[in-house]
Amino acid sequence: MTPYSPSSDPAVPEKPMVTSKIPRILAVANQKGGVGKTTTAVNLATALSAIGKRVLLVDLDPQGNASTGLGVKRAGLRTSTYDVIFEDAHVIDTAQPTKVPGLFVLPSSIHLSGAEIELVSARRREYRLQEALRTALPYDYVVIDCPPSLSLLTLNALVAADSIVVPLQCEFFALEGLSHLVKTIERVQQTFNPRLNIHGVVLTMYDPRNRLSAMVADDVRKYFGDKVYKTVIPRNVRLSEAPSYGLPAIVYDMRCPGARAYISLAGEVLKREKSMTASSSVIPPHTTEAA
Ligand SMILES: Nc1ncnc2c1ncn2[C@@H]1O[C@H](COP(=O)(O)OP(=O)(O)OP(=O)(O)O)[C@@H](O)[C@H]1O
Numbered sequence: 001m002t003p004y005s006p007s008s009d010p011a012v013p014e015k016p017m018v019t020s021k022i023p024r025i026l027a028v029a030n031q032k033g034g035v036g037k038t039t040t041a042v043n044l045a046t047a048l049s050a051i052g053k054r055v056l057l058v059d060l061d062p063q064g065n066a067s068t069g070l071g072v073k074r075a076g077l078r079t080s081t082y083d084v085i086f087e088d089a090h091v092i093d094t095a096q097p098t099k100v101p102g103l104f105v106l107p108s109s110i111h112l113s114g115a116e117i118e119l120v121s122a123r124r125r126e127y128r129l130q131e132a133l134r135t136a137l138p139y140d141y142v143v144i145d146c147p148p149s150l151s152l153l154t155l156n157a158l159v160a161a162d163s164i165v166v167p168l169q170c171e172f173f174a175l176e177g178l179s180h181l182v183k184t185i186e187r188v189q190q191t192f193n194p195r196l197n198i199h200g201v202v203l204t205m206y207d208p209r210n211r212l213s214a215m216v217a218d219d220v221r222k223y224f225g226d227k228v229y230k231t232v233i234p235r236n237v238r239l240s241e242a243p244s245y246g247l248p249a250i251v252y253d254m255r256c257p258g259a260r261a262y263i264s265l266a267g268e269v270l271k272r273e274k275s276m277t278a279s280s281s282v283i284p285p286h287t288t289e290a291a
């Protein structure tokens, strides 16, 4: 009788190889509050995981909505995004698994509330997150959920990122303040991160019964042209219910219109990625069991 050996037994699948490489980094940013950044970051990250990508969601907002929305209990955390930025904690050791296979979260803690003030006098204050993330990691994508400001924390996200996903709520003041965001992106490109670009603009909380939604969507498409994703995220109560169960909407109710829209958005994001990543650098892969 042949002795048992996991690698030679066809009934026992081998552990998938986890390769380390510099991940693609997408920052979900808009300094306006409540426009759907966190909902977009959580559900886009989940949809990318569902497609088979390994994804790390970085919660860079002291409010910690992405962490709680993914079921992380913030009170018992030993390390968090704060420790990665200030204490040289390693991303892999700090990342928490979620209920979604392949999706990890770098959780936010209450300490992040003081980060703005601490960053002011920190060495290489704009590059702290870049130094932690632009290294070989066992993820294909890092998605950063930014706070609602153009603060030093958001600046750290823009300096670390390859691309920005900008959620825009379909409401009257949607475009207000956007020129400020665009100018900030240009300044970051010139000074800190020449590879930064706008991946796309996603229209959120679209209500087809409301004429204003359609008018805002038209204005945004005139301003940003092809940068606006074809997928529009509808206003859908399931998207706002899901975080209270510690679940992404895509897991809470896969069939709801909001979840379907985010799955479609992830498809569009990956399609754009193909044309954007042709020249991205990759460190030769090696296996790791970490994270
Ligand atoms: N498409 C949607 N339909 C219905 N509710 C939504 C939708 N998108 C987001 N919401 C709800 O709107 C509120 C704001 O959304 P979210 O937290 O994602 O915005 P945010 O930009 O991250 O906010 P902040 O600026 O405070 O970080 C939340 O209660 C969320 O559940």
Ligand SMILES: [Mg+2]
Residues within 6 Å of the ligand: 037, 038, 039, 061, 065, 145, 146, 147
């Ligand atoms: Mg948020």
